[in-house]
Amino acid sequence: DAYTQAQVAFFMGITVIVCIFCMMHLQSAALITAVIVNTAFVIFFASTHNITFIATAASIVLVSIGMLIILRHQYRDFTSLVNAQFKTEQLSNANLMLANRDSLTGLPNRRYFFQTLDTAMNEALLQRSGLAVGVLDLDGFKPVNDLYGHSVGDRLLMLVAERLTTAASDTVHVSRLGGDEFALVIKGDISNEALLMFGKHLCTLMHESFELSEIPIQIGATLGFATFPATADMPPN
Incomplete structure (x- = not known):
């Protein structure tokens, strides 16, 4: 019936959003999941020829695209943060070595x-x-x-x-x-x-x-x- 179909639509939409959110640091996995689930989602509800379900599917697709765009920016910021932390650690280790090592012999100073x-x-x-x-x-x-x-x-x-x-x-x-x-x-x-x-x-x-x-x-x-x-x-x- 209509209530069951609405429940399925709601469940699938929430599932897609939650999956994308949970895999925010795995950009490729989140993209693949969103494409596969949304494709099946759109095909299923388009086959019902119900305007409400088709609009729901379109809304979920648009929300997923928006989340993927946000995910991409967050992933880029996360990668930049990790790289900056790695470079900072390298500089810290280099400074520590310069402060505690003799530059000529390599022995402790x-x-x-x-x-x-x-x-x-x-x-x-x-x-x-x-x-x-x-x-x-x-x-x-x-x-x-x-x-x-x-x-x-x-x-x-x-x-x-x-x-x-x-x-x-x-x-x-x-x-x-x-x-x-x-x-x-x-x-x-x-x-x-x-x-x-x-x-x-x-x-x-x-x-x-x-x-x-x-x-x-x-x-x-x-x-x-x-x-x-x-x-x-x-x-x-």
Whole structure:
């Protein structure tokens, strides 16, 4: 009867609108659903030759077209928002890296070293453990820099950083403080014997010849340690 047909018309119209709304972030799926359902909707009610049903079908089609247009604008705005958020995150990560990384060697810089040291000291206090801080100075770097130029000196610092990185681990943090000065934060075994052995290992790495432009360069290193809380209780100390 007419009431049943009206109920079907109402149900199909609401269903189309709800489906389009639910798939507002899936533009292709919403468009396909609207086309399929509206096509069947129009064919069915056009076959009734009832002016009211035909007008209802036309109204639903127009509403669907309007919703699809709005959906397209919302989808475009949503995509722009996601892209902007992604670019912002990339810029934030890049700025964070620039703020905490040495641009020449790629090692953590002085700023990040003190952040790491402060965090490690707080953890040591909570765990009632200790840590050691080492400062390594390159011996003979200035003559190399003066004799061969700053470009060779920069490449030498990069090779030094690579060798120091081989000694880094979960318990050994390596940073560049600036110039030819590097720093280490060491957790775990910080006994005199362990630090002496580790220090000798690093000095041996620095004494090995560096090959730069087929020029063998020999430098050395001086390394000293301070332990927390035995010999220092604050990062500046």
